[in-house]
Amino acid sequence: MRYSPEIFVDREKELSSLRKWVNEGTNVLVVGLRGYGKTSLFMKFLEEVGCDFPGVYINCLTIYTGRDLLNSLLEELETLSSRGCIDFDRMFFDALLSRTRDSRDCLNALYKLLEKHGIRFIIFDEISTLLRRLGAQKPFRGAGGAKAVAEHFKALLDRYRGISTIFADTSTNFHYELFGKYSGPLFRQYQAMLELEPLSFGDSIELIREILRKRNVGLSDNIVLYIADISGGVPAYIEMLLAIAEEGMDIREYEAEVERSLILGLLNRYFEALLDKFSWTEQEVLYAIAKGMTRFSELQRSIAGSAQALNSLVRKGVVINVKKGPRESYYLIKDKLFTAWLAIREKPGMRKISFKKARMLTIGFESLVREIFFTLKESVRIRDELGREITIEPPKKVYRYEGALGEIDMVAEYRDYVVVGEIYFGLKCGREKINQLLRHIGIAERLGYKVRQAILISYFDYPEETIGYARKISEETPILLLTEKQLRELSKYSLVRLP
Ligand SMILES: Nc1ncnc2c1ncn2[C@@H]1O[C@H](COP(=O)(O)OP(=O)(O)O)[C@@H](O)[C@H]1O
Ligand SMILES: [Mg+2]
Incomplete structure (x- = not known):
């Protein structure tokens, strides 16, 4: 069962771009950090296009094998058929399925089925995961792994030009190897790219108010603005920040609650998991930047291997490099709430910054x-x-x-x-x-x-x-x-x- 978002704000431009691209048969790469709203955008898009453009959605996190992929497609085709969008040919499906032996056969069968049923687009949400998992299996294992899967996708995109393939991903090193590098098999295999940014402050306020209305909770304007401000427009943060707000709180109590949550609550757990995704050197570099060491020369002097870690953080879209003159470079962390969490955390050998100060220096408008x-x-x-x-x-x-x-x-x-x-x-x-x-x-x-x-x-x-x-x-x-x-x-x- 797929859920469409009950509350969904904005993303008008993104939705209309997707519609245009699907109409043209364009392949699209959608990137955005975790929690920015990629999956929600797709759910909304699928709901909106309805039968105008029959399309299918694959959540790659649930796919481990080629068979999983076809079973997931089966559910999608049955749903489309029950809504009267397509005529689903079960015999054709079963015949194809019975002839698949490995994950390459399954990928071929997948696109054949899409074509047969007049499907206009397919969304692979978290594509890197799929490439990696299929890459560990026959016949791709030993033939280049994930890279070989990507090569095969390339051939399929070439062959089925009428179908839009939409790849969505949180940017990672791995993603860069496949999509971002000249030598990467899927480099420029898509004709359009959508970088999902956080919501504007105005839309964030709208989202907060709608969630409050639905939950029948009242919060002061002060707190609503405060949440919009420190969330940086990231929908996932808005939700977490609202989860710790209680009716009747004043702004000071709420601020203290946010600090508490960052130090030992929900937000702390979220950011611990996020930090864990980075290599040790990357983690060190992130701490240093958050605690005020933003100059390249300084970072290089105090952390071994920082140059390489910085490069990879930039590729992942987590850090921005600001060049000020030929020999001067600075680094900023994009995600501000994450930065504040790093700044206020204990880290031996580095400065601890108070939440009040981190709030002033790093988060918000x-x-x-x-x-x-x-x-x-x-x-x-x-x-x-x-x-x-x-x-x-x-x-x-x-x-x-x-x-x-x-x-x-x-x-x-x-x-x-x-x-x-x-x-x-x-x-x-x-x-x-x-x-x-x-x-x-x-x-x-x-x-x-x-x-x-x-x-x-x-x-x-x-x-x-x-x-x-x-x-x-x-x-x-x-x-x-x-x-x-x-x-x-x-x-x-x-x-x-x-x-
Ligand atoms: N445009 C939006 N309007 C309202 N809520 C949103 C919007 N985009 C995302 N959200 C909420 O934010 C959370 C994270 O979004 P999600 O789509 O899972 O992000 P991603 O797939 O990029 O990690 C979800 O719980 C979702 O309900
Ligand atoms: Mg997602």
Whole structure:
């Protein structure tokens, strides 16, 4: 029995792309980290296309042999037939099945059956697992293993051009060997690629509210925003974060509960299992980055084999490499909640960071904004909410200032000046945020910086009152007002995308 998601938000673009590709017979590779929503997307897609395009779904985690594969297909074909989408020919199926001896025969039979029944697409969810398992069996074992299975898939894709094959995978080294490398058998064997990103903050809030409505639980707006913020839009995190929220909690109690869960609860268990998937050197490198050691030269000095581990982490899509000049390279971990978990964990020889600090430095909208600025690849011209055009250049360094003089959400350093920013993730960005920004200018100047620009960044639109106040202030001190819209534009030119 397959379940379609009861609650499903957005993914409109992804769904319509899939529909277009299936219609064209295009082969597709779908990648995304665990919990981003690949499987849910397919369930929704299958439900939506109904009989328009008869298609089948294979959960490769449940397939161990070629026979399993055909049995799984049998169930799918019977379901499609009971819905009146296809005429299922059982005799044809049984005849083919009786002639299969090994997993290669089963793969051939599979595509023959798809063609015979007018199936337009087949989804292999977690394809790497299937390639590996079939690779360990006759006739692929000893003939190249998983690579040989992939080669055989290539031949099948060539032969059955009318059928879209959709491969889905969590990116791994193994996946890279087969799909990502020039010499990999399935390199460029698909004509389209879909990289599933987290949900936008807006859609995350919608998802949280829908789940709460369904469970008939009320949470304050504060907590809803907090969950959207620290989940980074990853649907699986939203669910786990909601599981530990209780009606009537205030934000402080909830924050303490999140910390508890990260240290010895549900979230801790999830991240322990996630970390376990990496090699020991990769684990060490991840810890070091999370605890603040982000420069390549430093990592290389303190961890043996870190260069290789970093390469493989980048390939897996877990870590981003930011090049700043010919000899300077930095690394960022994509998954922020995971980063915070690593940061606050005990690790001999490394700094332990408090949850409060990790929250400030690594998770949520504020740190995302800093990373978008930090990873800008070129100058970008944007028009702010007051209609003024300016150019934002890639900075040398970006950080949060915390010191004797106070705090500044964002200091972006350039050769001989800085840009300061106040970053806000609340629903209503009031005029006091502008005053705060003005104070930031003061702090930066007292620190000896020349402030070139001051920017207020709110995820949501500004109230009229704030806009009016900003106009008045700007006559003396020009400040920029940005929202999600400009950030989205900026993030097109940066390595970190605003989901
Ligand atoms: N678009 C979405 N709307 C609502 N919930 C979602 C959405 N995408 C994923 N989820 C939820 O998040 C969790 C993880 O999603 P899943 O599809 O299993 O991710 P993946 O297959 O990428 O590991 C699931 O429990 C699912 O219900
Ligand atoms: Mg999945």
